Amino acid sequence: MLYAYAVTDDPGPEGGAPLPRSGILPELGVERIRESGVAVIASPVPAGLLDAEAIAERINDPEWARERVLAHQAVVTALLGTAAVLPLKFGTLFSGTAALRATIETRRTALAEALDQVRGAREWGVQLFVRQPPQAAPHAAAGRAGPGAGAAFFQRKREARAAEQAAAAALDRLAADSHARLARRARAAVMNRPQPAAVHRRPGEMVLNGAYLVAEQDEAAWREDLAALEREAPETGADYALTGPWAPYNFTGGALGAGAGGGVGSG
Structure with missing residues (x-):
């Protein structure tokens, strides 16, 4: 499962600017997934740890929700100034890399236009x-x-x-x-x-x-x-x-x- 934070310009094979070390949970790393000219910043999440049911169950806990939202925003903020950034909503999840790549492919044109709009x-x-x-x-x-x-x-x-x-x-x-x-x-x-x-x-x-x-x-x-x-x-x-x-x-x-x-x- 993947937890996604943002869509950015594809930095190419060089990899772009360094990513934050921790993601939505302190133990989760952050990586780029490149596809169709864009890159999605995401964290691999073990099944059951932060799936839709887990979020729905804990979102009413103010302290937990606040910490997770701030962690999500911290990853997005770290990307600003390094590339055009389309931040994703808190709780954006995909069942795996294949599902994410398929979604990117179906929205390739819209993503390119949105990135053009926010660039600079x-x-x-x-x-x-x-x-x-x-x-x-x-x-x-x-x-x-x-x-x-x-x-x-x-x-x-x-x-x-x-x-x-x-x-x-x-x-x-x-x-x-x-x-x-x-x-x-x-x-x-x-x-x-x-x-x-x-x-x-x-x-x-x-x-x-x-x-x-x-x-x-x-x-x-x-x-x-x-x-x-x-x-x-x-x-x-x-x-x-x-x-x-x-x-x-x-x-x-x-x-x-x-x-x-x-x-x-x-x-």
Whole structure:
């Protein structure tokens, strides 16, 4: 069985840059498997040690999952800067070398195109937080309720609902405009689902969770686009947070189409 970390350019017979000594588990080595112009970085795994059932059984153990995810990321990170890298999802497994080679062959064109896209570029993340405007206090009814009190109550509710919808639309426009301006100089860009407050733990609401694949020669200009948005932030109540650079997880083109145990093939 093979646990796969990433797809890279084929370094040729010379073998390329040295690989990390340990993989998803400390006792597992890391090797390159070359096929059809690409190389897959993988660890041979004894049957039953880290198969799909073992991962499914232990993934709910936070400490185990954290250590394994960090180990997976460490291998991917070690590859960055040495070749174009398509990181694979945590838990990408193949039943053996034959199954892996067959999968590479069926996805040869897509893998080549994805590697071309990420070559010489890095992924950056931008999150946009907006502080919530203070909620208007409900109007107190003056004096006793008169014949028109019911109509006035429902009118206030309609006005409050319209104000909420207008505020939500304004946030959507701010997020869309920010994303469009940041995507302008990127090779590719995606808007991921905003994180809830329990995850991001920052003041305000996250309205943009964007990922941007930026060519290294364009990073200075792209960072200036972000700086321009930040200069406008006091007017919009926005707070931009830059993260990265990261391995291009958002731009793998599906890579080998495997993850979380779903990539186990036959062969």
